Amino acid sequence: MSEQSEYDYGFLKDEHRSAVQETLALSFGISDYEAWKARYGQEPLRTICCQGQFYGCLMPIPMGQWFGGRSVPMVGVAAVAVPLEFRGRGAATFLMRRFVQEMHGEEWPISTLHPASWGLYRQAGYEPAGSFFQYTMPLKDLPLHPREPAFRPFRPEDQKALELCYRRAVRHRNGFLDRGPVIWRRIFGSTDHPNQGFVLPGPKGLQAFVFFQATQQNKWEWNLELSGYGAIDRDSSRRLLSLLAQQQTQLKDLEFYGGPHELLLESLPHRHFEAKLFEHWMVRLMHLPKAMAGRGWPLGLQADLHFQMEDDLIPANNGAFRLQISGGEGRWIAGGEGRIRIRTPDLGPLYTGFHSATALAQHGRVQAQPEDLAKLDAAFAGPAPGMADIY
Numbered sequence: 001m002s003e004q005s006e007y008d009y010g011f012l013k014d015e016h017r018s019a020v021q022e023t024l025a026l027s028f029g030i031s032d033y034e035a036w037k038a039r040y041g042q043e044p045l046r047t048i049c050c051q052g053q054f055y056g057c058l059m060p061i062p063m064g065q066w067f068g069g070r071s072v073p074m075v076g077v078a079a080v081a082v083p084l085e086f087r088g089r090g091a092a093t094f095l096m097r098r099f100v101q102e103m104h105g106e107e108w109p110i111s112t113l114h115p116a117s118w119g120l121y122r123q124a125g126y127e128p129a130g131s132f133f134q135y136t137m138p139l140k141d142l143p144l145h146p147r148e149p150a151f152r153p154f155r156p157e158d159q160k161a162l163e164l165c166y167r168r169a170v171r172h173r174n175g176f177l178d179r180g181p182v183i184w185r186r187i188f189g190s191t192d193h194p195n196q197g198f199v200l201p202g203p204k205g206l207q208a209f210v211f212f213q214a215t216q217q218n219k220w221e222w223n224l225e226l227s228g229y230g231a232i233d234r235d236s237s238r239r240l241l242s243l244l245a246q247q248q249t250q251l252k253d254l255e256f257y258g259g260p261h262e263l264l265l266e267s268l269p270h271r272h273f274e275a276k277l278f279e280h281w282m283v284r285l286m287h288l289p290k291a292m293a294g295r296g297w298p299l300g301l302q303a304d305l306h307f308q309m310e311d312d313l314i315p316a317n318n319g320a321f322r323l324q325i326s327g328g329e330g331r332w333i334a335g336g337e338g339r340i341r342i343r344t345p346d347l348g349p350l351y352t353g354f355h356s357a358t359a360l361a362q363h364g365r366v367q368a369q370p371e372d373l374a375k376l377d378a379a380f381a382g383p384a385p386g387m388a389d390i391y
């Protein structure tokens with residue numbers, strides 16, 4: 001697709017502020033633009049316009065995402081919106097494609113988003129690459145014991161220890177966010193409706209934490225909804241569940257989000273919970289040398305994989321490349337025999353461990369000899385990718 005167009009891409013201009021506010025209100029019900037913008041910090045909105053008229057916007061969110069035990073710099077995308085009267089003319093497609101090119105220029109390795117439509121984001125090279133599950137279980141089924149060690153309320157000065165505890169809890173879970181300030185603000189809640197936070201101190205820092213609020217279901221029923229939680233080991237997980245169980249006299253269900261497997265729940269003596277697939281999030285690999293060098297690889301694995309890449313959006317990603325893996329490090333360098341033929345978008349679900357190379361080959365999304373497929377499977381193998389945040 002040509003990037004030549006009548007649209008101009010860039011940062012939000014002052015004269016478009018009210019059009020943006022109306023579009024965000026119409027699209028997402030955002031009634032207080034200033035409060036909404038404050039949650040996103042300094043990052044400017046990206047917009048497109050045509051002959052001075054506003055045609056669409058998106059909000060980049062800089063953060064990281066864990067793959068192979070390392071945090072890979074990742075730019076999330078939120079608030080993609082086009083005014084109602086201009087929809088269906090390719091505006092959002094143009095906006096997303098220009099955004100991907102801009103972020104590649106800034107050497108962001110990857111981008112991840114929660115899609116409202118796969119079709120739109122596919123046109124910018126994103127593919128489904130991980131799962132986001134909603135868990136529900138009756139609070140009365142949670143064990144009330146043990147009641148020690150003691151949790152205490154979260155205090156602002158716990159922030160650093162909280163982030164450390166969260167990293168220890170999730171760093172080996174592919175796809176989980178290395179949260180930036182925007183995501184932490186969502187977990188803490190708004191000034192008007194702050195979430196309640198509790199932490200479990202231990203000898204080497206915080207062992208567990210949880211943030212929640214009660215949400216009304218109908219006149220008589222309230223649920224306990226977690227905005228974030230983490231526990232570094234099995235004992236802390238048990239204790240976290242028994243803390244939440246103390247709310248069972250008044251509240252009905254526990255609700256939270258997570259990946260396809262939640263170790264927290266395996267500390268229960270029973271299997272009485274519901275896991276509902278909320279959606280698959282999508283990934284776009286942008287800067288391949290940084291993406292491959294930034295993640296962790298299986299220690300003990302040695303591989304030299306020869307790719308022939310195709311990317312209709314990022315010229316630098318086209319051609320022959322070698323992925324050399326050794327000592328837990330990966331290197332993406334130009335050249336080689338081009339034995340594995342794949343488009344950059346299809347490398348996304350392989351990179352996250354969402355699909356094996358063998359499964360992608362079965363669907364014609366990678367072409368390679370069986371021995372190269374087997375090496376790819378070994379290199380990218382890992383726990384099924386999940387996420388516990390929406391943005």
Ligand SMILES: CC(C)(COP(=O)(O)OP(=O)(O)OC[C@H]1O[C@@H](n2cnc3c(N)ncnc32)[C@H](O)[C@@H]1OP(=O)(O)O)[C@@H](O)C(=O)NCCC(=O)NCCS
Pocket residue numbers: 027028079080081082083086087088089090091092093094114115116117118119120121123
């Ligand atoms: C989603 C949205 C941004 C699309 O903007 P747009 O400029 O109309 O999109 P495009 O014309 O570039 O369409 C690109 C693709 O998106 C998908 N798409 C667009 N509108 C869609 C809709 N209403 N329902 C489902 N898919 C849609 C289609 O796959 C489309 O490709 P096609 O035209 O070949 O079928 C726009 O409808 C919008 O602002 N919606 C409200 C906010 C929202 O849902 N944002 C997405 C948050 S993740």
